[in-house]
Amino acid sequence: MSSFRNALLAAVVMVVGAAGAAQAALTVSGSVGGAPTGVTLDNLDWMPLGAGVSGPSPQSGITVSLTPNAQAVQGSASGLYAAPFLSGGNGTGFGNPIGTDQPNGTDTTTYITSGSTGATAGAVAEILLPGLQKYFGLLWGSVDDYNTLSFYDGATLVGSITGSDVTASPNGDQGVNGTLYVNITSTVGFDRVVATSSQFAFEFDNIAFNPTVPVPEPASLGLLGLGLLGLGAALRRRRG
Numbered sequence: 001m002s003s004f005r006n007a008l009l010a011a012v013v014m015v016v017g018a019a020g021a022a023q024a025a026l027t028v029s030g031s032v033g034g035a036p037t038g039v040t041l042d043n044l045d046w047m048p049l050g051a052g053v054s055g056p057s058p059q060s061g062i063t064v065s066l067t068p069n070a071q072a073v074q075g076s077a078s079g080l081y082a083a084p085f086l087s088g089g090n091g092t093g094f095g096n097p098i099g100t101d102q103p104n105g106t107d108t109t110t111y112i113t114s115g116s117t118g119a120t121a122g123a124v125a126e127i128l129l130p131g132l133q134k135y136f137g138l139l140w141g142s143v144d145d146y147n148t149l150s151f152y153d154g155a156t157l158v159g160s161i162t163g164s165d166v167t168a169s170p171n172g173d174q175g176v177n178g179t180l181y182v183n184i185t186s187t188v189g190f191d192r193v194v195a196t197s198s199q200f201a202f203e204f205d206n207i208a209f210n211p212t213v214p215v216p217e218p219a220s221l222g223l224l225g226l227g228l229l230g231l232g233a234a235l236r237r238r239r240g
Contacts, residue, residue, distance in 0.1 A: 025159040025188055026151065030166035030180035032088025035137040035208035038215075042207050043094040043102065045110050047072040059098050061130040062207075069115035069201075070125040074108065081113035081201045082174040084141025090181040094139075094206040102206070111141070111205035114195040125195040125202070129209055132189030137208035142178045145170040147202035151190040158190045172200065181206075185213045 035041060042060040051071050055063035066072065069080075076082045084107045091102025096109065115123030129136075132153065140147070143163040147170075150160040163170030166182050189211070195202045 025186055026161060027185045028161055028165045028182065030140070030143070030182045032090055032181060034090045034092040034094070034181050035206075036135075036183065036214040039135060039137070039208045039210040041093050041098055043096060043098055043109065044072065044112060044205055044207070045096050047110055047112075049073060049110065055128075056130075060209075062209075063128040064112070065124075065126040065128070066112065067115075067122055067124050067126075069113075069120045069123050070195075071113055071115065072110050073113050074110055076174075079200075081203050082142050083107045084111060084139050084203055084205050085174065085176050085179040086139070087176045087179070090139055090179070091206065107139070107141070107205055109205065111139075111203060112195070114147075114197050114202035114204075116197050116199060116201055118197075118199050123196065125204075127193045127195075127207065129191045129193065131211060132191050133209045133211050134186050134189055134213050135184070135208075135210040136186075136190075136193055137181060137183045137206075138204045139206040140166060140180055140182045141203035141205070142172045142174045143167055143170045143180060144172045144197070144200065144202070146198045146200075148196050148198075149184075149202075150194045150196070151184075151186060152192040152194065153188065153190050154192070158186060158188045 040060050042057055042062060046058055047054045049072050051066045051068045053065045073081060086104045086107060093099055094102040112125050114125040117123050143166050145162055145164045147163045148160055151158040166180060
């Protein structure tokens with residue numbers, strides 16, 4: 001009974017936390033399970049390797065600008081960049097062709113490294129989106145606290161997050177525990193996303209976006225509903 005009660009309390013905390021987070025510009029969740037359904041997916045596999053401007057994407061219409069030492073790469077290069085690691089269905093929908101699933105394990109496909117502003121001033125990976133969006137997702141590899149993702153509406157900064165907003169341990173783990181699929185929602189529309197890193201590179205793959213905030217999956221809705229029902233029942237008992 002105590003474990004069931006704890007589960008209910010956890011669900012209620014999720015509801016209250018979500019209500020508070022809605023007041024912020026950006027809401028962030030780092031997890032396994034990949035992007036939500038009903039959003040536009042792009043696995044970046046269409047990009048030529050190296051730096052420069054690529055696009056528009058035949059998958060999604062995005063344009064990507066990579067300023068050295070930001071690059072589209074494959075594999076890992078010691079001291080420079082490390083391939084993300086997929087687990088828990090994070091590659092759902094991101095296979096080639098797009099819509100099929102990318103398998104778990106080390107990412108063997110094309111991904112982006114932001115380069116390091118510490119090594120090369122101005123190193124940046126910039127994604128220009130087709131119109132204003134309120135949701136953005138990406139497979140964030142070897143999360144570090146000095147990785148920064150910034151969101152813009154034209155030249156206006158909407159908000160930014162770092163690896164510390166994604167996980168409590170942003171220590172650059174290059175294995176299964178270091179890569180998360182990160183979902184970000186915003187109360188303000190954005191049409192440009194910029195990735196930078198002050199030390200070792202920021203690696204990412206498998207982006208997703210949507211002009212509206214995606215509806216939670218049915219399982220999540222059920223969990224939230226269970227929490228509310230439990231809270232209501234507890235209140236009725238106390239009033240009795």
